Amino acid sequence: MVRVPPERTDIVQSGLARFQETTSAESFALQNAKLLKVRLSQTAIRAKLGSMVAYTGNVTFEHSGSGVAKFVKKAVTSEGQALMKCFGEGDVFVADSAQDIQLFRLQGERLTVNGRNILAFEDGIEWDIERLRGAGAMMGGGLFNTKLEGSGWVAVVSDGPPVCLQVGAGHPPVYADPQAAVAWSSGVTTSLKTDFKAKNLIGLGSGETFQIAFGGEGWVLVQPSENKVVVPT
Numbered sequence: 001m002v003r004v005p006p007e008r009t010d011i012v013q014s015g016l017a018r019f020q021e022t023t024s025a026e027s028f029a030l031q032n033a034k035l036l037k038v039r040l041s042q043t044a045i046r047a048k049l050g051s052m053v054a055y056t057g058n059v060t061f062e063h064s065g066s067g068v069a070k071f072v073k074k075a076v077t078s079e080g081q082a083l084m085k086c087f088g089e090g091d092v093f094v095a096d097s098a099q100d101i102q103l104f105r106l107q108g109e110r111l112t113v114n115g116r117n118i119l120a121f122e123d124g125i126e127w128d129i130e131r132l133r134g135a136g137a138m139m140g141g142g143l144f145n146t147k148l149e150g151s152g153w154v155a156v157v158s159d160g161p162p163v164c165l166q167v168g169a170g171h172p173p174v175y176a177d178p179q180a181a182v183a184w185s186s187g188v189t190t191s192l193k194t195d196f197k198a199k200n201l202i203g204l205g206s207g208e209t210f211q212i213a214f215g216g217e218g219w220v221l222v223q224p225s226e227n228k229v230v231v232p233t
Contacts, residue, residue, distance in 0.1 A: 003123055003137045007187050017212045021213050022037060026039075026082060026153075027041075027122070028037045028120075028122075031123055032099045034099065034100060034101060035053070036092055036095065036101050036119065036155050037091055037092075038088060038091065038092045038094065040086060040091070040092060041089060043087075043118070043122055043124065044123040045087075045123055046083045046086075046121055046123060047083065047119065047120035047121055048084075048094070048119055049083060050229075051084075051119060052094055052096065053085070055089060055093065057088065057090015059086060059089070060088045060145045061084050061086055062100075063084060063085070065195045084088055090231055094119060094176075096157045099159055099226075100157065100159075100161055101119060102155070102162065102182075102221065103153065103157070104183075105153055106150060106151055107151050108151055109151075109154045109166060109185075110149040111147075111183075111184075112130075112146070112190075113146050113154075113183040114145055114179075114181060115145060117156045117183065118146060118148075119150065119156055120154075121155065124152050125148050125149065125151070127146055129144055129145070130146075131146050151156060156182060156221075158182050160221035160223055162221045164220075165219060165222060166218075167187075167188050167214045167216060168187075169219065173213070174212040174213075174220060175212065176214070176222050177212075178211070179225075180222050180224075182221040183219040183220070184219065184221065185218035185219050187218035189208065189214070190212050190213065191212075191213045191215070192210060193210070194209060
């Protein structure tokens with residue numbers, strides 16, 4: 001144990017002041033860019049299994065069942081996260097490998113998220129797994145994504161600070177690597193684009209061969225990391 005000389009106590013306490021717990025009237029609030037604070041009271045949340053780093057108060061954690069249909073989809077597609085349900089009275093701090101956290105508040109809206117990027121969402125939000133149009137029978141990660149719909153807070157993580165690209169009239173076409181696309185708004189449509197030129201240049205099995213093409217109207221959030229997997233050809 002390191003002993004701090006009495007004359008250094010004020011200096012140490014002053015240095016810790018910037019790490020003091022944040023206060024917010026909202027149930028979801030960023031403690032910092034990589035740590036989310038969730039206040040539990042009247043509502044429960046679902047969070048990525050293992051994402052809790054600390055909590056205060058009387059909080060219960062349970063494995064979150066997904067129902068038979070969703071369980072089968074997760075088993076077949078490898079999409080979605082193992083979730084836990086958190087409820088009670090207190091504050092829960094969640095994070096995922098010190099990744100950046102982005103907050104969204106849905107108001108009767110839909111948000112589509114790459115399953116591995118989901119951190120937490122309020123219990124009243126409905127979720128399901130859907131296949132990317134044009135993906136056929138391919139099982140590569142990112143070709144199946146998680147649809148969240150309803151009202152409440154959603155927290156997603158990105159591997160580094162993301163970029164938000166606008167989709168629709170007046171904007172150039174938008175394409176993204178399936179592993180880099182984090183989330184997109186309800187007005188956006190998706191399809192799979194195969195780039196045979198890239199396939200010839202880079203080689204079989206390269207993730208660059210396949211991109212998600214975004215249409216419709218809205219936005220897409222893209223992280224500066226691909227987390228590549230080999231996609232069957």
